[in-house]
Amino acid sequence: MDATKKSTKDKILDLLKKEVSLTVNDLTDRLNITHMAVRKHLNILEKDGLIQSNEIKQPMGRPLQIYSLTEKGERLFPKNYEGISVEFLHDIKDLHGEESIHYLFKKREQRLTKEYSTRIAQKSTHEKMNELVKIQNEKGYMANISQIGENTYELVEYNCPILAVAKEFKTACSCETQMFKNVLETDQVNRICCKTDRDDHCKFLIKF
Incomplete structure (x- = not known):
């Protein structure tokens, strides 16, 4: 969706998804609206169970309210299993062993490499990176x-x-990391953060 057409509540949810946790002041600065307006939206989102707040004690003054997404809020963001379910994969592993799982994901890697390469071919390095982000x-x-x-x-x-x-x-x-290497034609793709390791985001350092 075009960011300019998003509601303020959508923008707050997007910011909390990206930044993980923010204060009212943080949101006021980023959204360029008043404290009162931010608090009004936060109250509605909290009442709807999409966000939660935690108090952080400070050496002086009132405790700081920190806002973050709840599990319900997280579920608003895209989840695309591409026909794969966890239970289904476990069944395949039980029936055919660990190697069958590696084979399935390698097939997926090859399919995505072909799909991405078609769109990225014949572009400059900078254009390749922009197109990769667009696909993702x-x-x-x-x-x-x-x-x-x-x-x-x-x-x-x-x-x-x-x-x-x-x-x-x-x-x-x-x-996924190997697919990026294949598509971008560089071996220097390093995943330095991963959500499966309880990091907030997945982050890659890519060198050409």
């Missing part, structure tokens, strides 16, 4: 790219549409 966002990853050096990029994925699967089968993560 189409798939619900809430991705963002930053160029941090002449030939170095940082890719952040704020949402993982297959998190439930990846938590059970880490090979999903290694296959």
Whole structure:
């Protein structure tokens, strides 16, 4: 959705998804609206069970209210299992062994490599990275790219549409990393943070 057409409540949910936790002041600064307006939206979101607040004691003054998404709030963001369910994968593992799981994810890696390569081919490095982010966002990853050096990029994925699967089968993560290497034609793709390791986001350092 076009960010300019999003409601203030949607923007708050997006910010909490990306930043994990924020105060009223943080939200006021980012949304450029009044404290009163922010609190009004937060009260509604909290009443709907989409966000929660925690008090952080401070050396002086009143405790600080920190807001974050609840499980119900997390469920608003895309979850795209691409026909794969955790139970189904466990059944396959029980029937055919661990190797069958690796084979399935390798097949998925090959399929995605072909799909992504078609769109990224014949582009400059910078164009490749922008197209990669575009594809990931189409798939619900809430991705963002930053160029941090002449030939170095940082890719952040704020949402993982297959998190439930990846938590059970880490090979999903290694296959995604390998797929990026295949598509971008560089071996220097390092996953430095991963949501399956309880990090807030998945983050990659990519060098050409």
